[in-house]
Amino acid sequence: MRATGLALLLILAADVRMPTPVVAQENRSVDRRSTTETSSSRRRRWRNYNRYPGPIPTPAEWRAPEGPVKIALQAGHWRAHEAPGELSGLKDNGTRWRETAEWEVNLEIAQVAAAQLIELGYEVDILPAVIPPDYRAHLFVAIHADGSDNPAASGYRVAAPRRDATGRASGIAELLRDTYGEATGLRRLPTTTYRMQNYYAFNYRRYEHALHPMTIAVILETGFLTSPTDRRVIVDEQERAALGIVEAVKAFHVTPPPALATSSGERD
Numbered sequence: 001m002r003a004t005g006l007a008l009l010l011i012l013a014a015d016v017r018m019p020t021p022v023v024a025q026e027n028r029s030v031d032r033r034s035t036t037e038t039s040s041s042r043r044r045r046w047r048n049y050n051r052y053p054g055p056i057p058t059p060a061e062w063r064a065p066e067g068p069v070k071i072a073l074q075a076g077h078w079r080a081h082e083a084p085g086e087l088s089g090l091k092d093n094g095t096r097w098r099e100t101a102e103w104e105v106n107l108e109i110a111q112v113a114a115a116q117l118i119e120l121g122y123e124v125d126i127l128p129a130v131i132p133p134d135y136r137a138h139l140f141v142a143i144h145a146d147g148s149d150n151p152a153a154s155g156y157r158v159a160a161p162r163r164d165a166t167g168r169a170s171g172i173a174e175l176l177r178d179t180y181g182e183a184t185g186l187r188r189l190p191t192t193t194y195r196m197q198n199y200y201a202f203n204y205r206r207y208e209h210a211l212h213p214m215t216i217a218v219i220l221e222t223g224f225l226t227s228p229t230d231r232r233v234i235v236d237e238q239e240r241a242a243l244g245i246v247e248a249v250k251a252f253h254v255t256p257p258p259a260l261a262t263s264s265g266e267r268d
């Protein structure tokens with residue numbers, strides 16, 4: 001009897017511990033409806049689903065997209081309520097501080113950076129949480145803010161995708177680590193997280209609403225919205241946060257300032 005009871009317990013434990021797919025970053029509230037048969041089988045299907053069953057392009061095959069240099073700035077969590085089924089875990093995510101939701105801060109920083117980039121001659125897309133399928137740009141920067149119960153938690157971090165088919169993401173990540181720190185004076189956290197490196201928008205193998213594998217991508221956690229120190233920059237002095245992003249874009253060899261390229265006499 002005890003053995004049966006134990007076996008049952010083990011089954012229950014195994015059931016509870018069954019790995020859940022990482023639906024989205026900041027994914028503490030995985031879709032609660034998943035207890036129903038249909039949604040759990042749907043989720044299992046997603047887990048095994050590979051949208052790129054063929055060979056993923058290699059860094060040697062990388063080419064810049066056609067047209068003018070285009071920079072995508074994603075305002076993390078913005079319009080997350082529009083998330084399709086495959087990204088339903090996005091809907092209730094994001095940190096906040098008092099009345100300020102993370103997406104508002106992310107969007108404001110994206111807008112200020114976009115204005116600076118447009119001034120320099122770049123084409124800019126500001127993207128919401130759900131990005132268009134197979135989205136292509138010269139560079140994609142996801143903008144987020146961290147949160148913690150501990151108001152002393154502070155600092156920014158930058159991560160390239162764990163799987164980077166372009167072979168170029170670590171280059172922009174290194175630049176952004178430097179330029180963002182210089183522009184903001186914030187502390188850089190030495191570690192990145194699993195959810196940053198495996199950010200859903202990077203995961204074209206699993207999600208339809210993800211980047212094209214040849215879009216160079218990076219994710220920036222601009223600072224802690226719950227930290228008074230970090231808020232002085234990301235809430236009160238967003239120009240500095242934006243400048244940190246813009247300086248990295250300008251310095252990256254794939255995305256030099258278009259105005260400079262034109263005025264340097266290549267064509268006029």
Ligand SMILES: [Zn+2]
Pocket residue numbers: 026076077094095102144145146
């Ligand atoms: Zn976020």
